[in-house]
Amino acid sequence: MPELPEVHTTVEGLKGVIVGKTITDVWSDFHVGTSHGKRQTIKNKKYFEKFRKLVKGAKIKSVERRGKNILVHLSNDYTFIVHMKMTGHLMYGVKDKFVHLIFKLKNSQNLVLSDMRKFASVTFCKTEGLEKHETVGKLGPEPLSKSFSAEKLLTQLQKRKSWPIKSALLDQTVLAGIGNIYSDEILWEIGIHPLSHTGKIPKNKFGEMFKVMQKILRFSIKHGGDSKSDYLNAFGKKGNFQNFHKVYGKRKEQCPKPGCRNKKGAIIERLVVKGRSAHFCPKHQIKF
DNA sequence: ACTAGCCCCTGGGAGC
């Protein structure tokens, strides 16, 4: 599912092909047969009509990632925000049978959002109002930004002292972009049990956590992201990070950590933490 | 302000 490295990969791909292009029209069937609660997204028919008016004729000025969101900045000082959720793909010049949103571009190519499960959401706001946006405005720091550090990581996680570390890492207002796969892989690498109380983890562990977090995210980006579920990049191609998983989706398998190989009890387990699955090795991941 | 639990959705895998 698209987390930081996958959204990054999509955005990097899109940058080269949609920036400078004019949107001539937009089509969607997202509002057909879907419910959306009270939230204002294009699944709401009236909101979609407003959205259509807004993007029609606008030029794409730039594209960027913020957390798991794709921000498309338009020449008319509006920005639209795409969240791919579980099975969304934002693609250029490619289509599949799950396309629910199409941006027609002046060069007669299409930017499409396909989503088998229709969980993806699209909203828009004034570009200068982004910091007040209901979700984007509340996102925590970017783990790969230059200004991020081990100290910041500690400060942010301390905001969820009483939570299990697994849940704290997944909170987008604490850190932007980490999801289920990368949180499992990070905790496995540094040997911390997912149920550890965030506030009880020794302070000196956070330096290592910071390094490992950046290492894993960068490694995945290098490999085009993770397509264990069904991620496809901007051109419909899969990533390779799924071939490097150490714990995620490895329940009942022997832990591959050097000290755990061939050891009894070093069998990957899965448990549910706040409704999310967490995979871990009971042998080397310590519970604080 | 918190949090547990439901909901959105559908392909794929397990079990029979």
Next chain:
DNA sequence: TGCTCCCAGGGGCTAG
């Protein structure tokens, strides 16, 4: 082979 059931999960929402 073909059916049914259950699972995956980000994050919004609601009831307590």
